[in-house]
Amino acid sequence: MNYMPTTILALGLLALTSRAQAATPGDASRGAEAAAMCASCHQPDGSGKNNEQGESWPRLAGLNAEYIAKQLRDYKSGERENATMKSFANMLSDQQILDIAGYYSEMTPTHGQEITDASEAVLQRGQKLAERGDWSKYIVSCKSCHGPENQGAGAVFPGIAGQHARYIEAQLKAWQSENRKNDPRDLMGSIARRLNDEDIQAVAAWLAAQSPVLNTEESQP
Structure with missing residues (x-):
């Protein structure tokens, strides 16, 4: 079975974080x-x-x-x-x-468009995937990479809380099909390929319903 053990993932994330370049300030x-x-x-x-x-x-x-x-x-x-x-x-x-x-x-984050007709069961599934993952399918939680409350973690993992649901869905499907693969170590691809269509819709619906915050250095873990 193709999966990434927790220890390997943790080591990979540590290496990515240590190598991520500090943001060069623009004007x-x-x-x-x-x-x-x-x-x-x-x-x-x-x-x-x-x-x-x-x-x-x-x-x-x-x-x-x-x-x-x-x-x-x-x-x-x-x-x-x-x-x-x-x-x-x-x-x-x-x-x-x-x-x-x-x-x-430096702009104030705005709230993305949600899936307004998402059922409570769909949102609960999305919350589980985002916050705890699903280890029965070797799916890592979103927050393990994207930081507390999925507000972002440095230069490698963007804030996804409050992003448009359609955009989250589209990107997960792009990672899944390998039409997008611009992340190191295929982290997103390896996770997206374990998600089915219902999982993708659920996690996108739940994340879009969350409130974003300004991703400053002080707010990062």
Whole structure:
């Protein structure tokens, strides 16, 4: 059976955390100007949006600056694939990436769009996966990587509490299908492949219903 023992996972997370680069501060005022082209999808307040076709753009406000910068670099290099984001990322210099990341990281987090018709049973399953995992299926809890209350843990693990449910679902399915694989050691992929469609919907519904907080160094474990 293909699974990751707790001790191996713990060692992997420790190595990732120790190697994660400290956020290089960008200039948020310059970032506000450079981020003007981001606003049509991610909104002027960084809240992101969903459309009627089922697409979802993530909330960026309050995420860790180095995490945002890494994702932009990955879009630019092609390590993370998205044709629209690659075209925008290619327009940015290294300094503009840092500036934009700094700008969004200082914004007040907004609450993402929830799944309003999620049943109590679905939300309870989502809470279990997010907070305790499901060791009968070797599924690690979300908070074991994403920090207390899933508010984020440094530059590697973003805050996912209060993110749009559709976006969480889309990313878990992308990890599951290996269409997204820009994390070290395939941590997200190995977990996502153990989730079924109901698990993905449940954990996305529960996480989206939680309140996000500003991901500052002081709030990280």
